[in-house]
Amino acid sequence: MTPSHPTDAAAVAVVFPGQGSQFPGMARELFEQSEAARALLTQANDILGFNLTKLMFEGTDEDLRRTDVTQPAVFVHSVAQFVAQPDLQPAMVAGHSLGEFSALVAAGVLTFADALPLVARRAQAMQAACEEQPGTMAAILGLADEAVEQGCQQVAAGGDVVVAANYNCPGQLVISGSTAGITKACEVLKATGAKRALPLPVGGAFHSPLMQSAQAALAEAIERTTFSPARCPVYQNVDAAPHTDPAEIKANLLAQLTAPVRWTQSVQAMFRDGATHFVECGPGKVLQGLVNKIEPTATAGSVA
Structure with a gap:
């Protein structure tokens, strides 16, 4: 480097x-x-x-x-x-x-x-x-990065794939993973206090x-x-x-x-x-x- x-x-x-x-x-x-x-x-x-x-x-x-x-x-x-x-x-x-x-x-x-x-x-x-591995992504708005990461880890602990994918700016983090994982993570993160959890119209789970x-x-x-x-x-x-x-x-x-x-x-x-x-x-x-x-x-x- x-x-x-x-x-x-x-x-x-x-x-x-x-x-x-x-x-x-x-x-x-x-x-x-x-x-x-x-x-x-x-x-x-x-x-x-x-x-x-x-x-x-x-x-x-x-x-x-x-x-x-x-x-x-x-x-x-x-x-x-x-x-x-x-x-x-x-x-x-x-x-x-x-x-x-x-x-x-x-x-x-x-x-x-x-x-x-x-x-x-x-x-x-x-x-x-x-x-081969269908998946999707969602934008999480209004939460600190650490809170989003913890929510993803909580869902992933249950066996679903979901990770933080795009750290776009403070308060805007895109998550990526299996369709089930993203659905569950959106629910968890909204309950945590996210202003919005928006599924994105993408063809897969990029950066996961x-x-x-x-x-x-x-x-x-x-x-x-x-x-x-x-x-x-x-x-x-x-x-x-x-x-x-x-x-x-x-x-x-x-x-x-x-x-x-x-x-x-x-x-x-x-x-x-x-x-x-x-x-x-x-x-x-x-x-x-x-x-x-x-x-x-x-x-x-x-x-x-």
């Missing part, structure tokens, strides 16, 4: 969103306005062997919810937006779940041509894991032990791919710490499938290490809102 160190007071952290930020018509403006983005979007179709950009520009919500489309689409949009801003030089980067792949491209760890097949393989492996079968498939693909030392620290989901070493980055990327996304802790660490401005690259503005809740004195926005 790269030691945590203070950076310039005005250091920019570039952050990349994950699955769920897609929308019909995504990246169309980028394609029309940026030559660099247009070249990358066209290259994506060639790499994948199907017309992803047509689905991004013209597809319906339902088309874009397919995991094999969603993950490549969000990744491609995010990287296209980054390359369209050549003056954007991050001091550090991070990505939420799938967004970590975009962050690795921005940091020079992966080339776009190498990263996109990994993203596609990850999507396929996760879809297969969802079919039920994704374990996806790791083997992704591990093979990762081992065949060249990872370079990072040009700037990458704050990874599994430990919210800065990394530049390729071997550590690979191990953390694989562990991410079954480990929680420590987004709250990642933003706190980047802020502590000098980031005062966070720039979101990708579809949507979800991460900007989370940053504002995690570190209210930081500024957060998106590229023009």
Whole structure:
């Protein structure tokens, strides 16, 4: 792990969103306005062997919810937006779940041509894991992280799979597990004092032990791919710490499938290490809102 160190007071952290930020018509403006983005979007179709950009520009919500489309689409949009801003030089980067792949491209760890097949393989492996081990997720609002963790442990002690999956911001934690486990945990956590416990419209139990079968498939693909030392620290989901070493980055990327996304802790660490401005690259503005809740004195926005 790269030691945590203070950076310039005005250091920019570039952050990349994950699955769920897609929308019909995504990246169309980028394609029309940026030559660099247009070249990358066209290259994506060639790499994948199907017309992803047509689905991004013209597809319906339902088309874009397919995991094999969603993950490549969000990744491609995010990287296209980054390359369209050549003056954007991050001091550090991070990505939420799938967004970590975009962050690795921005940091020079992966080339776009190498990263996109990994993203596609990850999507396929996760879809297969969802079919083998059905599950779901739920957002828990208005409880301390420790209270949510204790509620999950209480339900898990009864034999159901349920874990904390996404530490999004204080008072917002997503849990993941078997359908029965999530149902029971929502009841327990509402009784504990959660303001809301909202089942999410997702296809599986992401970032939980039920994704374990996806790791083997992704591990093979990762081992065949060249990872370079990072040009700037990458704050990874599994430990919210800065990394530049390729071997550590690979191990953390694989562990991410079954480990929680420590987004709250990642933003706190980047802020502590000098980031005062966070720039979101990708579809949507979800991460900007989370940053504002995690570190209210930081500024957060998106590229023009």
